[in-house]
Amino acid sequence: MIKRKKLHLMLSAPLVLLLALPAHAALRVFACEPEWGSLAQELGGKLVEVSVATSAMQDPHQIQAKPSLIARARNADLVVCTGAELEIGWLPVLLQQSGNAKVQPGQPGNFAAADVVRKLDVPTQLDRSQGDVHAAGNPHIQTDPRAIAQVALALGARLQQVDPTHTSEYAKAQADFTQRWQQAINRWTTQAAPLRGVPVVSQHKAFVYLYDWLGLKEVAVLEPKPGVEPSASHLQAVLSTLKATPARMVLYAAYQDSRPSDWLSKNAGIAAVKLPSTVGGTDGAKDLFGLFDDTVSRLLAAGVKP
Numbered sequence: 062m063i064k065r066k067k068l069h070l071m072l073s074a075p076l077v078l079l080l081a082l083p084a085h086a087a088l089r090v091f092a093c094e095p096e097w098g099s100l101a102q103e104l105g106g107k108l109v110e111v112s113v114a115t116s117a118m119q120d121p122h123q124i125q126a127k128p129s130l131i132a133r134a135r136n137a138d139l140v141v142c143t144g145a146e147l148e149i150g151w152l153p154v155l156l157q158q159s160g161n162a163k164v165q166p167g168q169p170g171n172f173a174a175a176d177v178v179r180k181l182d183v184p185t186q187l188d189r190s191q192g193d194v195h196a197a198g199n200p201h202i203q204t205d206p207r208a209i210a211q212v213a214l215a216l217g218a219r220l221q222q223v224d225p226t227h228t229s230e231y232a233k234a235q236a237d238f239t240q241r242w243q244q245a246i247n248r249w250t251t252q253a254a255p256l257r258g259v260p261v262v263s264q265h266k267a268f269v270y271l272y273d274w275l276g277l278k279e280v281a282v283l284e285p286k287p288g289v290e291p292s293a294s295h296l297q298a299v300l301s302t303l304k305a306t307p308a309r310m311v312l313y314a315a316y317q318d319s320r321p322s323d324w325l326s327k328n329a330g331i332a333a334v335k336l337p338s339t340v341g342g343t344d345g346a347k348d349l350f351g352l353f354d355d356t357v358s359r360l361l362a363a364g365v366k367p
């Protein structure tokens with residue numbers, strides 16, 4: 062017994078010393094969606110400990126502010142989310158209940174990616190009455206790698222701001238990421254050139270930034286309004302539209318029920334294509350680079366006639 066006690070004392074002394082040194086503590090990042098978790102990991106490396114609130118199989122519009130998520134937000138040093146009201150149904154409650162003052166909106170510990178990107182589909186007049194979940198403009202910015210590049214610049218600066226003792230490490234990681242990312246964008250843009258002008262249908266208005274980047278043409282949307290389930294009559298209307306304005310494929314996000322897209326695929330004789338939409342959405346989308354490798358390859362496979 063005495064021996065064991067001695068051993069315990071010997072081990073615990075250096076442990077206490079280690080715990081007392083704040084320089085060893087990683088910056089705790091709470092990311093709302095997988096793409097921002099991956100980006101924070103790219104830019105923070107070993108300096109950050111990333112916790113991602115949702116998976117690629119969940120609709121980011123529709124998340125529950127569960128106690129387990131509130132607990133994670135309570136311990137966060139930096140919250141990284143999309144913003145543009147994507148998380149309006151759950152994040153405000155979550156942050157409020159967390160009681161964590163440093164991650165509240167307006168604080169340096171609260172980062173909204175959409176704030177640094179030019180938003181598309183911004184409504185000229187605000188109208189949530191018919192269930193439109195994109196009332197603050199389209200929030201699905203992560204489908205354009207150029208938007209991710211902009212977010213990376215701002216997020217890198219924010220990491221330096223909230224963790225100033227590691228400024229040079231963050232700056233180095235950011236320069237490294239930006240270079241690799243720009244090379245990848247050039248590669249994807251070249252590969253995807255044959256997709257320019259290809260007409261497509263979307264199940265949800267989830268890909269406007271992707272289309273803006275690659276020049277795909279959205280001729281119809283299966284949801285009558287963003288977030289409103291496609292009705293049988295609306296699907297018929299889309300089918301008629303396609304008789305006059307044919308499309309090459311219908312696209313849906315990995316987290317969505319594919320039935321409306323499958324219906325259109327069968328009835329219009331076009332391909333239904335699942336896109337990962339974020340990291341983890343498909344086997345190929347293992348990280349941010351894989352997300353676009355896989356997106357471009359899926360689009361090319363279905364959208365370009367050999």
Ligand SMILES: [Zn+2]
Nearest residue numbers: 122266267287
């Ligand atoms: Zn949406």
